Amino acid sequence: MSSRIIPVLPFDYVVFGATGDLTSRKLIPALYHRFRDGQFDERSRVIGVSRTKWDDDKMRQVARESVLKYVPEEYRDDATIDLFVSCFSYIPNDVTDQDGWAELRAALRDDAGIVRAFYLAVAPSVFAPICNYLSQMDYARRDSRVVLEKPLGHDLESSIQINDAVARVFNEDQVYRIDHYLGKETVQNLLALRFANMLFEPIWNSAHIDHIQITVAESIGTGGRAYYDQSGALRDMVQNHLLQLLCLVAMEPPATSEANALRDEKLKVLRALKPIAEDDVARKTVRGQYVGVKSDTTSVPGYVEELADGGPSTTETFVAIKAEIENWRWQGVPFYLRTGKRMARQVSEIVVQFRSIPHSIFDHAEGRPRPNRMVIRLQPDEAVRLFLMIKDPGPGGMRLRQVPLNLSFAETFEARTPEAYERLLLDVIRGNQTLFMRRDELEAAWRWIDPIRHAWDDSADPVPGYTVGTWGPTGAIALIERDGRTWHEAHDDANPF
Numbered sequence: 001m002s003s004r005i006i007p008v009l010p011f012d013y014v015v016f017g018a019t020g021d022l023t024s025r026k027l028i029p030a031l032y033h034r035f036r037d038g039q040f041d042e043r044s045r046v047i048g049v050s051r052t053k054w055d056d057d058k059m060r061q062v063a064r065e066s067v068l069k070y071v072p073e074e075y076r077d078d079a080t081i082d083l084f085v086s087c088f089s090y091i092p093n094d095v096t097d098q099d100g101w102a103e104l105r106a107a108l109r110d111d112a113g114i115v116r117a118f119y120l121a122v123a124p125s126v127f128a129p130i131c132n133y134l135s136q137m138d139y140a141r142r143d144s145r146v147v148l149e150k151p152l153g154h155d156l157e158s159s160i161q162i163n164d165a166v167a168r169v170f171n172e173d174q175v176y177r178i179d180h181y182l183g184k185e186t187v188q189n190l191l192a193l194r195f196a197n198m199l200f201e202p203i204w205n206s207a208h209i210d211h212i213q214i215t216v217a218e219s220i221g222t223g224g225r226a227y228y229d230q231s232g233a234l235r236d237m238v239q240n241h242l243l244q245l246l247c248l249v250a251m252e253p254p255a256t257s258e259a260n261a262l263r264d265e266k267l268k269v270l271r272a273l274k275p276i277a278e279d280d281v282a283r284k285t286v287r288g289q290y291v292g293v294k295s296d297t298t299s300v301p302g303y304v305e306e307l308a309d310g311g312p313s314t315t316e317t318f319v320a321i322k323a324e325i326e327n328w329r330w331q332g333v334p335f336y337l338r339t340g341k342r343m344a345r346q347v348s349e350i351v352v353q354f355r356s357i358p359h360s361i362f363d364h365a366e367g368r369p370r371p372n373r374m375v376i377r378l379q380p381d382e383a384v385r386l387f388l389m390i391k392d393p394g395p396g397g398m399r400l401r402q403v404p405l406n407l408s409f410a411e412t413f414e415a416r417t418p419e420a421y422e423r424l425l426l427d428v429i430r431g432n433q434t435l436f437m438r439r440d441e442l443e444a445a446w447r448w449i450d451p452i453r454h455a456w457d458d459s460a461d462p463v464p465g466y467t468v469g470t471w472g473p474t475g476a477i478a479l480i481e482r483d484g485r486t487w488h489e490a491h492d493d494a495n496p497f
């Protein structure tokens with residue numbers, strides 16, 4: 001595959017929360033890859049800001065360690081790493097305190113040809129003070145950009161407060177709300193698949209599609225993260241990643257690929273989501289919490305055992321929802337969403353289940369034509385599989401069989417699949433908001449999520465457990481089987497029924 005590297009303008013990227021895990025695990029390795037590919041050079045600067053008393057040398061050492069740890073050896077060389085880490089500097093600054101801001105002022109270059117971006121990888125409670133200081137000290141120019149990391153609130157009300165605080169300083173066209181799923185190659189590929197092919201769009205509707213499944217299953221646990229216990233899978237995964245995937249699958253074709261054209265269409269989907277009323281929550285949603293196993297040969301802790309205080313906790317680590325979109329295209333087509341930690345395996349995929357053919361010309365002995373199914377595997381082993389009926393090759397008369405047309409990205413393309421943050425970090429510098437959530441999208445997503453959360457919070461029912469290494473609580477199976485359908489499990493690829 002040929003890749004096109006278009007250099008960006010030099011930048012000053014100020015990263016608040018630079019000592020955090022996200023910076024070393026995701027941001028630094030992503031920037032390294034872009035630097036190594038020549039997309040930016042040492043005229044650009046990354047200025048780390050945090051309360052911890054680091055200096056420039058310590059920041060560069062952390063950047064170097066992060067590259068050594070998270071970038072595969074084949075992409076590393078000393079000369080490139082030396083140049084790359086020379087872009088980094090550090091300013092110790094308690095962002096809620098006026099001192100320290102002057103030093104940042106001195107580090108920022110006023111040259112109009114240098115793009116200025118502020119990356120807020122900090123708790124949303126300090127978004128407002130940071131934005132206020134940036135404004136007071138006149139650091140936020142009209143062309144500056146601000147990048148917001150999740151969680152962007154814990155419900156509609158808190159997300160409005162966060163957005164209001166940011167909007168007092170930055171216009172919406174300067175705000176980049178990260179949902180890193182939008183930066184994933186295969187997620188962007190959904191747009192290509194749907195809108196760069198003639199094949200699918202005419203049948204992408206309720207006349208031809210029976211239902212859609214979106215699964216984001218993780219095999220890892222939460223590791224007792226305190227943040228997760230406040231949040232749970234509904235807020236952590238469904239409100240953002242799963243709903244964004246649903247939007248990309250369900251939206252009408254935008255007129256252009258311009259950011260607002262696309263975001264307008266996603267917003268229409270979110271607004272057309274049928275609200276799940278409180279008395280419907282038990283029927284249309286399932287939550288669960290993983291339970292550990294202990295035997296002579298295995299021992300995996302459950303969710304509460306991993307918590308520092310040992311629980312108890314009613315936080316859900318699994319969610320399944322039957323979502324419906326009330327519009328012309330999707331009337332009567334359920335979207336089954338499912339996500340969880342410590343599930344049977346790590347797999348994210350979108351399954352488009354087509355309807356049965358209206359009439360079969362084949363007799364019973366020849367086999368029953370099975371409905372087509374398209375499986376878009378987002379990770380790992382990115383692929384698109386289209387299950388078709390064919391004649392079983394060879395003698396023996398007509399016998400029908402279902403086989404996948406398999407487009408495996410690893411087999412087809414030689415290039416490395418870039419990490420989501422590589423694309424997103426530089427889209428900020430390019431000023432391209434296409435893969436970022438607009439304020440109204442975020443708020444529409446919360447508006448749909450909040451009643452589910454409230455119903456769960458009000459419910460006296462215990463959170464069902466599911467054993468680690470399974471596909472979630474039995475209620476999730478019942479959710480879909482009640483409708484006469486089944487979940488497409490990853491290991492079923494050869495025989496999807």
Ligand code: BG6
Nearest residue numbers: 150180181218236237241348379
């Ligand atoms: C994050 C969630 O947004 O996405 C994590 O906070 C989750 O809990 C992660 O593990 C999953 O991302 P990915 O890219 O590994 O699928």
